Amino acid sequence: MSSSGSLNPESDSFEGRPVFYIGQHDSTRTEALVDDQYTQVLNSGFRFVTAPITNQHFFNRVVDLHRAYLKEREQWTEQRGLTAAQPPNASLPGPVVPTLTDKDTELYPSNYIGSLAVYFSPWIDLCSSDPLISSISRQVLNLEAAYANFCGARTIVVPGPRNDDSSRGIAQYARAIREAMHVANRANIIIHMPMYREPGLDEKAETLSSIFNPGNGLKAKEKEIDLFSAWDSWNTIRSVCSYSMRLFVALRVPRRVPEKTLQERWFAEPLHYLTIGQDIFELNRAGHPSLSRNHQDLINRYMRLRSIPWLILCDVGPRPEELATRPDEMAAEFPSLAEASQALRESRRPHMPAMNAHVGYMRYLERQQPPFSAMETPALTSFQDWLQPPLQPLADNLESATYEVFEGDPVKYDRYETAITEAMVEWKELKKPTSTATPENPSNPELVVTVAGAGRGPLVTRALRAAESTGTPIQIWALEKNQDAYVYLLRKNKVEWGNKVTLVKTDMRGWEGPRLKGREDVIGKVDILVTELLGSFGDNELSPECLDGIQNHLARPHGMSIPHSYTAHLSPIATPRLFADISSRVVGDPNAFETPWVVRLFAIDYVAQKVPDHPRFQQAWEFAHPVEVARADDFAAEHGKAAKHVTGGVGSMAGASGTNEHNARHCHLTFVCPTRGVIHGLSGFFESVLYASQTGAGKEPVEISILPDQIDRKSKDMVSWFPIFFPLKKPLYFPQDTELEVSMWRQTDDTRVWYEWLVEVYAWVGPDTRIKVGTSDLHSSRKVACLM
């Protein structure tokens, strides 16, 4: 258990953890609690309770209505002398459930209704194949939805389908929920779903179907457990409801915790509640309730979500008969000494119920959770699954505050400093000539270092530090095209760098090159060129194009670029939240589904599995610098720079001259998905080798990476880049044993760069037979392309 100090936010040893918000549900409750009872439940440690919208009276009324209808129909059939085989007139109207009366409900508008989780009647059966029962169920659903919405309920829980066997039933159910969402137009609708159909944990409460068609439920055959069938039903329901942002899941925690793949599938879904039944708890040796290690891990994982799901403990007390007895006001005012000291020990008022044992255990688990890590600060957490439009680094100038955010991540700068240090050490070791060498001073040891795109100068500081620590004399230039950042650099040069740095306000592609110290008439070459123009997908902020424009100043053959190379990587993902978010933006932003978004992906499911030759994260392409023969350089040498737009027809894009053609890329990747699921787009990442040793001593390269399976090894805790997300306009469903074929292109017409992407689904239907079962549109970010 943590010390009290670690829970005190004021203390130095404070460690934050997710907070458990625990509610109480009683499956036998047929009426909303009255105020006193509600208070008693809160006093036993719960923070909220559930309340049925209607009561037993309403249930009886609906059952009587249906009975009367069946009787009337029977009479009607008899009067006409029809046999059982002759169906009644199809247009005979079915029963219409009359409006609610005050006898049908104990729920009224109140100042605490917003904190109740109100429950639809569990006895309706929206999936019923009996059209009368499904119709009555739907009417009840709508009556209750309208009334709960009227009362001001914010969350309404609806029992999920009882099984996933009938696609007709699920379709009926989904359609009814969509209708109810229109009726309850402000409330959130929460579908109560099991994680999977665990034998023995199916709902037993009676329904209209079990009352009127009792035989139907008996036929259910023993089947193999299909782990994904409940998720499949949920996927149908939310698809029919167009991924409404008001539709959530209450996930029933199973007795046996399933495999990780299924846990992760639900992790990506909008979990509003986790419901934990009394039978999930075990008793420990002291007879207190406890949960297995697997259950604890599951809860700990889900509690890391940005919107932390609330917990509902079901049937763990206080029992209805306990709530029936009102606390004795007199006795509460004048407790006996023994009662008072017992109450003090349990931190409660005398005659108030003791802390519920299950709540007490959950509070203990709350304290046992791993504390928030350095990557879970409130600032970083607030970025989870938050879409940011990508930067236009050439067209736009960054603000000082944005640079300050970059500078807040020491990991990136440490890795750069290590790379520059190694480059300087090896330069000496390999006795490479420097660009400051002149006929008069052929062994001048001064290296020419240029930081291009210096921003507010952190990489300049690191280059100066590397030079000092390695005892390397340098001449250093810093280039920046942002005139405001340039002013900052001028000041920093005076205040911090002792005017050692030559600052040039220029686009690096138009720089004339370094005029050497003491020989200003001579334009020299650069030995070490340092840049950080990388985007989340490596090349998406046009680092290749910018470096092409300056690499002619690099000394050959020894000059080097830091970074030396970078690679882009992809993996298909399910991310229902981002899909819903982007869908909601389309009206104001018609290109929302054609935009690669920068986003700190979190509530997502990587659907592909790692198998031999097909890893979960696959490399799309690579850029390495300097480019050996740049087509642009050749072209400019032949025609002059200004000529590039008038010689159309050479490049792959119509009308392009082809000078940037060497920076176009294409990849085709195959991802393997053994279980069925859905994808909403492609997650993108990059890695970069900043410096690769040239001494042949087998040293590890200096790298940075944002790949989920590499970041901890290559650049732990680096937060400078979030992943990129290439969305799909329509979710793409895939069956089990599927291969997702991903095609991606980096396109250019010499003035712009954009991406195009396509996903195709192939299912294996025999040992050697694969058939195509789905395809996405060809998406293109051309309309939001990066301008060169």
Ligand SMILES: C[S@@+](CC[C@H](N)C(=O)[O-])C[C@H]1O[C@@H](n2cnc3c(N)ncnc32)[C@H](O)[C@@H]1O
């Ligand atoms: C991602 S920021 C990095 C800034 C700084 N080096 C750092 O690490 O904090 C990229 C910088 O490069 C500059 N930049 C981008 N393209 C450039 C170009 N073609 N010429 C000069 N500066 C450029 C931007 O204005 C921006 O300041």
